[in-house]
Amino acid sequence: MANHRRNKMWEYLKAGRLGAPENFFLERMANYSPDVFRTKLLGQDVAVFCGPAGNKLLFTNENKYVGSWLPKYLYKLVIFAPGTSKEVIEKETLDIRSNPLPGFLKPEALKEYIHIMDAMAKDHLEEHWAPYKEVKVFLLAKTYSFSFGCNLLMSVKDSKDIARMYGPFKEMLSGLSSLPINFPGTPFNRAVKASRIISEEVMAVVKQRRREIVENRETAIRTDILGKLLEGPEDDGLVCKRIVAFLLGSYNSVSVAITFTISHIAQYPHVYERVFQEQMEIARSKAAGGALNWQDIQKMKYLWCVVCESMRLMPPSKGSFRQVITDFTYEGVTIPKGWKVYLQTFWTVHTTHRNPKYFPEPEKFDPSRFEGKGPAPYTFVPFGGGPRMCPGREYARIEILSFIHNVVTQFKFSKVDPNEKVIYRNTPFPENGMLIRLEPVDY
Template sequence: MDRIFLDLAPLTIVTLVFFFFAFFFLSKRNKINLPAGSAGWPIIGEMWEYLKAGRRGAPHSFFLKRMASYSPAVFRTKLIGQDMAVFCGPAGNKFLFTNEPKYVGLWLPKHLQKVVIFAIDSSKESVEKEAMELRSNLLPEFLRPEALKEYIPLMDAIAKDHLEEHWAPYKEVKVLLLSKAYSYTFGCNLLISLTDPKQIARMHGPFKEMVTGLSSLPINFPGTPFNRAVKASRIVGADMMAVVKQRRREIKENPETANRTDILGKLLDGSEDDGMVSKRIIGFLLGSYHTLSTAITFTISHIAEYPHVYERVFQEQMEIAKSKAAGEALNWQDIQKMKYSWCVVCESMRLMPPSKGSFRQAITDFTYEGVTIPKGWKTHWTVHTTHRNPKYFPEPDKFDPSRFEGKGPAPYTFVPFGGGPRMCPGREYARLEILSFIHNVVTKFKLSKVDPNEKVIYRNNPFPANGMLIRLEPLGK
């Protein structure tokens, strides 16, 4: 009997110590005034409810329901396996946008790190600092207005070539697939001066596979979309490394002609090795790829769906087209005249946001609206607490570009590009590319939707279930 007691004594002590610390931790935690909400099911939290809302085409319902039940300012949930505080409304957006890095810092879900290993050098002491340096040094030079003005004729030319090859020969086209191809082609041309259609098409395949996997369930088993994305990311990395090394050789052999004024040339002027340069380029491509293609797809969808919208966009764009000499490219002044067209793009992004928002991590305990957000918790701002909220946009499901005329929506209610130090640095670049593409589409075709009731599914971003099939009627025929 004594022997049994001695054998069990260590286990008993460990068990008692465990329960003591668990009790101590929980007692301390219970004293913290956490946001109201629910952690949902063990492990999966409320992820199933969130995904279900997206499959119904109404991801905003997940957030608006909890805002009504718990708090319109901030509520607790558990998504992607993390305790999370969702900051709501314009005040919540403003708080997160303007309090980085005071209270929150960069955070990326672990499963995405398996795919999105690009743009940031994780070996550095401070990923946060390194990311901010990238934004404050390289990107502003590349995306400053003076530089962007020079890109407009290139945008116009690539759009014309794309439409001539991929749209004009057909009576119907799937806009989502073609807008992705266009966005990738333009990115390759602008970032790395790659213009060979065959090479671009070959590199686009694994890139598209990688991006698709970003919005899939993070199940890394053979045959799953996420597993294919992980494998595709390695191919993408190898392809871009080959491009970088080739340019490096060209610069060494003939520095005067090989060091072009694209972003790859600027990166190769620095001290980073070829591996990090290739990651940066992929990161830039990734940052614009699905957001631009989504914005283009749904803008064209709405123009095709509403004849009165098409007519106003058409008239605006035709006035610009008639003012141009034969063969003359679009310029900065032309883009500034596309005021109503940009209102249409903005309303499309309000209803079908190219990006749902992003996550941060609390770097210290802090208080917001009377509740405490513990250090280590994840925070989330999302377009879904404002974009379809009737408090900020009356009749929120109605497509109404006039919302963006005049002063437009109230601050921090329309946030497709985020805000604060992490506001998308390419927002003006996106405006130019989208408008130059729309100009060429509506001055060449009259559009109509083949299926006006095509279902829209949300994952990381919305996408039409069947690719958004559009019927084309060439103008002048």
């Protein structure tokens, strides 16, 4: 296996900014091994596992071969008090990851939120889409995703309160794609300061709700996720961390999935027609003003195939690091303890998602790949796999489907620039925000 001592981060970032991150991986797979190769990123020796067998090995051996790990620079961007020791950060990070959010993220619990998701989508489209002939989908999808998370997670609905949090939230996220140079005035330094502001804002909401519960106020009775978290044994600090972690986890993934699903629907008329017919059938089956429900979501089979095919080509999650906790051998190569591995979609998109061995004509947009039994196990992993699959996957599925249902049933749309360039940083995004033209749908 290749032993690259030089940090390859610049090469990786350059490939992404040129719109071809696959070149970074395919070149190394061709030169060294199609199964596993070594590179150096963020100052760390990293083993990159390629293909479904590698995915399965890592996803199903959490805490056996690999364990939780964060790059050191992220310690300053997560929501821990200044001066918190590395040991405490690692323990609490592991607690958050090892104990997924409680049962209210399971499908049976999420059913009670569907009508709220539907209403929020309608309100957003009425305010931010309907008055205009053209809109930038990516920018509005991000705004919607953050507002949606604030509302559903902790009942923060006032636009001024959301705007006050959204500014530093975006600043914090920008630090994830900047060089970790913590000097005054650098993007990373601004992100560190912003992360503390977010922590303070969310903690204020948590403490206020705790006071309402203790004082048995009527306002404490709310059906949001914060209320359910506060029913558990965790202290306010860990509750705050869970809320912010969920905001971070859902923000990019949902907004990217929404953006590129709408992009692909607009690009392919036959896909649009089939999605439109499926969604209009659901809309016409409801009484005037009737909200979506669980049965409606289950009927959105073809739309979900379209979403999945969009995520295959444009994975919304970059993935996460793990640390090797014991020496192990894979495909004849020993991976030493202390090395890092990288899990999930952003890398595997180029070793499985676009591999013709698993997806014939991989560059072709074909939602039928996901009909019936769908792809082979561990070839399509936008939410991870095995026992450590993302606990928020059903939350994301319902949010995405309910939003796009409302877009499709209210507007006809087309892309202003069908050839808009896609940039890759933490996640893929359209260079100019994906401007689309809108026309109202006539029932």
